[in-house]
Amino acid sequence: MTSSNTPIIQLTNVGKSYGNISALRDVSLTVRQGEVTCILGDNGAGKSTLISIIAGLIGHDQGTYAVDGKPEHFTSPRQALDLGISAVYQTLALVPLLSVWRNFYLGSEIRKGSGLFKRLDVKTMQQTAEREVERMGINIPDLEQPVGTLSGGQRQVVAIARAVHFGARVLILDEPTAALGVTQSGLVLRYIATAAREHGIGVIFITHNPHHAYMVGDHFMVLARGEVELDTPRADLSLEDLMFHMAGGAGLNALQHELHRGEPTTAGQAA
Amino acid sequence: MNAITESVETRVARRQVQQTPLWKRILKRPEVGALGGVILVFVFFYVMAPPFRQLSALSTVLYQASILGIPAVAVALLMIGGEFDLSAGVAVVSSSLAASMFATEVTGNLWIGMLLALVLSLGIGALNGYLLVRTKLHSFLVTLSTFLMLQGLNIAITKLVTGNVATADISGMDGFDLGQRIFASSFHVFGTSVSIAIVYWLIFAAIATWVLLRTRIGNWIFAVGGQGDSARAVGIPVKRVKIGLFMVVGFSCWFTGMHMLFAYDTVQSGAGIGNELLYIASAVVGGCLLTGGYGSAAGSALGAFIFGMTTEGVIYADWDPDWFMFFVGAMLLLATVFNGWLRIRALSRSK
Numbered sequence: 001m002t003s004s005n006t007p008i009i010q011l012t013n014v015g016k017s018y019g020n021i022s023a024l025r026d027v028s029l030t031v032r033q034g035e036v037t038c039i040l041g042d043n044g045a046g047k048s049t050l051i052s053i054i055a056g057l058i059g060h061d062q063g064t065y066a067v068d069g070k071p072e073h074f075t076s077p078r079q080a081l082d083l084g085i086s087a088v089y090q091t092l093a094l095v096p097l098l099s100v101w102r103n104f105y106l107g108s109e110i111r112k113g114s115g116l117f118k119r120l121d122v123k124t125m126q127q128t129a130e131r132e133v134e135r136m137g138i139n140i141p142d143l144e145q146p147v148g149t150l151s152g153g154q155r156q157v158v159a160i161a162r163a164v165h166f167g168a169r170v171l172i173l174d175e176p177t178a179a180l181g182v183t184q185s186g187l188v189l190r191y192i193a194t195a196a197r198e199h200g201i202g203v204i205f206i207t208h209n210p211h212h213a214y215m216v217g218d219h220f221m222v223l224a225r226g227e228v229e230l231d232t233p234r235a236d237l238s239l240e241d242l243m244f245h246m247a248g249g250a251g252l253n254a255l256q257h258e259l260h261r262g263e264p265t266t267a268g269q270a271a
Numbered sequence: 272m273n274a275i276t277e278s279v280e281t282r283v284a285r286r287q288v289q290q291t292p293l294w295k296r297i298l299k300r301p302e303v304g305a306l307g308g309v310i311l312v313f314v315f316f317y318v319m320a321p322p323f324r325q326l327s328a329l330s331t332v333l334y335q336a337s338i339l340g341i342p343a344v345a346v347a348l349l350m351i352g353g354e355f356d357l358s359a360g361v362a363v364v365s366s367s368l369a370a371s372m373f374a375t376e377v378t379g380n381l382w383i384g385m386l387l388a389l390v391l392s393l394g395i396g397a398l399n400g401y402l403l404v405r406t407k408l409h410s411f412l413v414t415l416s417t418f419l420m421l422q423g424l425n426i427a428i429t430k431l432v433t434g435n436v437a438t439a440d441i442s443g444m445d446g447f448d449l450g451q452r453i454f455a456s457s458f459h460v461f462g463t464s465v466s467i468a469i470v471y472w473l474i475f476a477a478i479a480t481w482v483l484l485r486t487r488i489g490n491w492i493f494a495v496g497g498q499g500d501s502a503r504a505v506g507i508p509v510k511r512v513k514i515g516l517f518m519v520v521g522f523s524c525w526f527t528g529m530h531m532l533f534a535y536d537t538v539q540s541g542a543g544i545g546n547e548l549l550y551i552a553s554a555v556v557g558g559c560l561l562t563g564g565y566g567s568a569a570g571s572a573l574g575a576f577i578f579g580m581t582t583e584g585v586i587y588a589d590w591d592p593d594w595f596m597f598f599v600g601a602m603l604l605l606a607t608v609f610n611g612w613l614r615i616r617a618l619s620r621s622k
Contacts, residue, residue, distance in 0.1 A: 095497040097564040098490075106494055107505030109487045119485045144296075 006033045008068065008170050008202045009054065009085070015062030016049050023049040024226045026063070031170055031202040036192060038205045038213035040246050041223035047206050050223065051172050054204065055087040056080030084169035088159045088176065096148030100140055101129035103147045104162050128165075136161045136191050153184030157191045164195055170202045171195060177212050185212060192216050210246045214239045222246060301558030302570030304610040308556060308577050308602065316584035323587040326463045333465075336579025337472035338527065339546070340572050343553035344475045345523035347571035349516045350554050351483065353496030353563025354410035356520050358399065358418040360547030365421050366392045366528030367538040368429055371438040381446045389525045395421070396521025400514030422544060429540035442536040454526075455533035468530050472572065475523070479568035492516065497564025552599060553578060556606040577602060 009031040016024045024046045031037055041047050052058045053065065056074030064071050067083050074080050077087070094103045105125045112121040130143055138157050140150065147155060156176045163171055173192065177185040193216045195201045207213050213220060220237060222230035222245045230237075230245045297303060316323045342359050349356055366388045374384025395417065402413045426436065433439060441447060457466045483489035494502040495512045503509050532538060555561065556577060557570025581598045585591075 095494045095501050095564065097497045098493055102490055102493070106490065106502070107507050109490055111487060118487075119481075120487060120490065122485065 007031065008033060010066045010069070011054070011063065012066070013063035014050075014053060014060045014065055016053060016058065016060050017062075022226055024053070024060075027223075027228055028063075028231075029221060031204060033169070033202055034196050034200045035218045036196045036203040036205055036216050037219045037221065038207060038217035039221050039223065040207060040210060040213055040242070041229075044225075045223040046226040047223055048174075049226075051087065051174060051204065051206055054080070054170075055085060055172055084167055085172070086163040086166075086168035086170070087172040087174065088156070088163055089174045094147045094155060094159055097146050099144045100133070100147055100150070100158060101126045101143045104129040104132070104158065104165070108166060132161050132165050133158060136194060138187060138191075151184055151187075152180050153187040156180075156188045160188075160191055160195065164199055164201060168201060170204065172204045172206070174206050175208065176205075177207060177209060185209075189216050208246075210239065210243045214242055298613070301565060301567040301610070302573055303558075304606055304613055305557045305570045305573035305577065307609070308606050309573050309580075312577050312580050312584070312602070316580060316588065320584055320588035323584055326461060328583065328587060330460075330463045330465050330469075332579045332583045333469045333576070334579075335582050336572075336575045337466065337468040338530070339549050339553055339578055340472040340575030341468070341475055341527050341530075342520065342523045342546075343550040343557075343571040343575045344472075344479045344568050345516075345520040346550040347554035347557060347559050347566055347568050348479055348483070348492060349520050350551070350559040350561070351496050351563060351566040352492045352513060352516045353499065354403065354513060354516065355414055355551065356399065356517065357411065357414040357547050357551075358395065358421055359520055359524055359550050360545060361418055361421045361425060361543045362392065362395055362521065362524040363528045363531065363546065364538065364540065364543035365395065365425055366525045367532040368425055368438060368540055370529065370532055371441055371538050372429070372432050374441060374444060375439045376432050381441060381444045381450060385450070385529060388528065389522075392521040392525035392528070393518050394521070395524075396518035397514055399520075400510075400517035403517070404510040404513060418547065425543075426540045429538075436540050438538045438540070440536045441532065447533070450529075451533040453533075454529045471526070471530075472575075476568055476572040483568055488512070488515075493564055495563075549578060549599070552603045555610075556603060558610055574606075577606075 007030045009029070011027060011029040014024065014027045014029075015022060027046075027050060029037065029050075039047055039050065049058070053060045053074075056077045056079050059073055059075060065074075066072065067085070072079075072083070080086075095106065098106065102125075110121040110125050110128075111118050112124075113119050126143055133140055133143075136157050138154050140154065140158075147158065150158065160171065160173070160176075176188050176192070180188065189212060192203055192205060196203045196216075196218075203216075205213065205216065217234060219233050220230065220242060221228060222242075230242075322328055342363065346356055346359055369391045370381075370384045370388035372384070373387045374381045378384060378387075399410075399414055399417055402408075402417075403410050406413065429436060429438060453467075455467070457464045459465070483492060491502065491507050491512050494505075494507055495509050499509050553574035554566065554571045556574035557567055557572065559566030559571065578599060581602065582595055585595050585598065
């Protein structure tokens with residue numbers, strides 16, 4: 001299960017307009033098995049529109065969106081989920097007061113027995129959830145503890161582990177490290193790498209943070225004002241380049257010049 | 272890369288704390304506060320009121336508890352599912368009134384009257400639930416409205432049909448004996464008369480506890496009350512769960528209503544007001560959160576037991592019964608504060 005080059009998702013010149021305002025124009029993107037594609041960009045750059053299209057929340061109106069080579073036009077997230085395209089949003093689909101294993105299986109509970117006595121197969125669910133969570137390298141001492149007691153990073157990992165366990169082939173992670181501290185971000189990043197390399201999942205990682213992106217990314221796309229500003233594989237890009245593009249590229253130089261008026265500047269460090 | 276290597280320490284402390292000690296797990300149960308309350312109140316009245324120490328007193332206390340406890344179990348489920356029902360108190364009376372009047376004035380058959388009352392009770396529950404999901408109003412408002420409407424209807428329709436504020440005596444009707452045996456009989460244990468309502472109450476509490484902790488629908492109830500949006504996102508039919516819960520409350524009102532009908536033969540149309548708050552109080556003392564997503568059906572039984580002890584204890588101690596409500600209020604306050612404290616401890620990381 002290493003990174004093979006099978007494209008799962010292929011977007012060609014995809015665009016989306018609201019009235020005469022175009023939120024997204026000419027975006028082409030390929031998500032391959034086992035590859036982490038990072039999408040970066042400022043607020044309003046079109047990141048959410050793009051992932052909403054991929055996750056099936058909204059339909060695109062230009063270009064083509066193909067899954068396994070077959071053109072699709074989703075009208076609901078359920079259709080995307082059925083093809084193994086799963087989004088983990090910042091607000092997470094976890095219930096804080098519910099225990100870890102109950103959250104893990106929420107909506108897909110395993111049951112045994114029949115008729116009136118059909119009941120939860122608690123043991124199987126606990127064991128599977130424990131195994132899955134452990135496989136992701138986080139240690140939760142007691143699966144009976146409410147999800148609300150976990151750290152932000154652990155919660156993200158549980159949500160991701162759940163998506164992987166229930167058959168995700170493409171994972172869309174919407175700013176999973178945004179609200180986290182350094183250690184917690186590390187935990188999530190490690191898991192993103194595990195998901196891609198060991199489970200062969202295609203990951204779309206949306207982030208504000210070029211450092212985080214560069215640690216796990218195989219391919220980078222920077223969006224600005226609804227268009228692709230940068231689209232390169234890791235081999236052709238340094239962290240400094242990425243930070244420079246992320247920070248606003250040429251526009252930042254101008255801004256820095258304006259703000260410092262003659263003081264020596266070092267572009268790129270500002271990010 | 273520092274960030275990544277640093278966090279490996281979470282891996283080192285592997286699985287040593289797998290088994291949380293039993294006492295700690297018990298302390299984390301939502302009903303533990305109520306259990307403490309039961310012991311406290313029991314000891315209090317045991318000391319203060321000598322007649323309270325008899326076995327027959329316990330039977331009376333349990334009976335009082337069961338009358339509160341049967342609806343309280345259902346109300347606890349509803350509250351875990353994130354909603355309130357203020358109409359439950361008068362809905363009990365609506366159900367007995369309906370059964371009695373359908374039987375005596377309309378159909379002439381007691382069983383058909385009871386069946387129609389069941390349909391009515393489930394219908395009131397379904398209506399509450401439907402109005403809730405349809406209007407998206409808070410359940411406090413929706414059920415406050417049905418509470419007031421039922422309160423008015425109970426008296427108005429009874430007067431219209433019977434010309435009186437109470438219904439006619441049903442004890443002479445065919446099937447009364449069997450009905451009474453099912454809903455309101457009693458049996459003897461160690462020479463003490465025990466009401467069958469106590470047995471039903473314990474059975475309902477046990478079933479509800481099992482459903483909550485060991486079935487899929489129970490899992491869904493917790494999720495719907497805990498975070499409805501997350502529940503919907505994983506495909507749980509949130510609206511149907513809520514309407515179903517209101518109908519369970521409806522069923523419990525019918526059951527209690529039938530017990531009252533066969534225990535007293537006639538029904539006073541103005542009764543039942545205020546009981547809804549005792550049901551809610553029992554559920555809250557038993558560990559239910561007002562905000563939903565947390566609580567226990569067994570806890571509501573303990574809560575009802577506390578209020579049962581208080582009602583009877585005040586009488587056995589020969590105090591003015593007016594003190595009862597004061598004790599209910601004080602108990603509720605204490606229990607809520609204590610439960611809140613416990614929950615914070617339970618939710619904090621166990622070190």
